[in-house]
Amino acid sequence: MPLLRNAWGHFRTINHHKWEVLKNCFRIGLYRQGLLHDLSKYSPTEFRTGIRYYKGTQSPNGVERLATGVSPAWLHHKGRNKHHFEYWVDYDLKDPNRMIGCRMPYRYVAEMFCDRVAACKVYRGKDYRDSCPWEYFRKMEHTPLLHEKTREELIFLLKLLRDEGEKAAFDYLRGEVRRRRRERDYF
Numbered sequence: 001m002p003l004l005r006n007a008w009g010h011f012r013t014i015n016h017h018k019w020e021v022l023k024n025c026f027r028i029g030l031y032r033q034g035l036l037h038d039l040s041k042y043s044p045t046e047f048r049t050g051i052r053y054y055k056g057t058q059s060p061n062g063v064e065r066l067a068t069g070v071s072p073a074w075l076h077h078k079g080r081n082k083h084h085f086e087y088w089v090d091y092d093l094k095d096p097n098r099m100i101g102c103r104m105p106y107r108y109v110a111e112m113f114c115d116r117v118a119a120c121k122v123y124r125g126k127d128y129r130d131s132c133p134w135e136y137f138r139k140m141e142h143t144p145l146l147h148e149k150t151r152e153e154l155i156f157l158l159k160l161l162r163d164e165g166e167k168a169a170f171d172y173l174r175g176e177v178r179r180r181r182r183e184r185d186y187f
Helices: 002-028 031-036 044-052 060-068 072-078 106-127 132-138 148-164 166-182
Strands: 089-091 099-101
Touching (some): 002 106, 002 166, 044 060, 060 072, 106 132, 148 166
Antiparallel strands (some): 089 099
């Protein structure tokens, strides 16, 4: 019975998360990304981990990593979803013994922002505040795996959300996505 309960709970959690991201992406004009967001979570590799490590208050992938030292589900997920900065990690051409973050296309930075807001809303529930995504990001703010320009763009959006609220952040982001698309600075 616990596995069935976990399967149902995990299914509801990822559907809730996808719905929140979809709403956020639609608010800023990223319709295709909203519809396709995190489809890999329904794959056997990721869904089985979601069932086994489901808690309802945090990512099962993180729970699996703490329990076993590695999460094949996370490796699968980040390798297929361009809104995760870890997708954009590569060897440094000047020092092949070092990994670095590559600059993310802005449309994926925007989706990453939408994803972080949605994840905080889902996992924090009634305790969600507009500062939660910023507080969560601070733990990894200085990772060398995040390109400096991507870091600047994400920090700007998270602080805008924290300081001026959701409406201001999404209004700005919708305008910025449109501007970059028009100026072909969207890559």
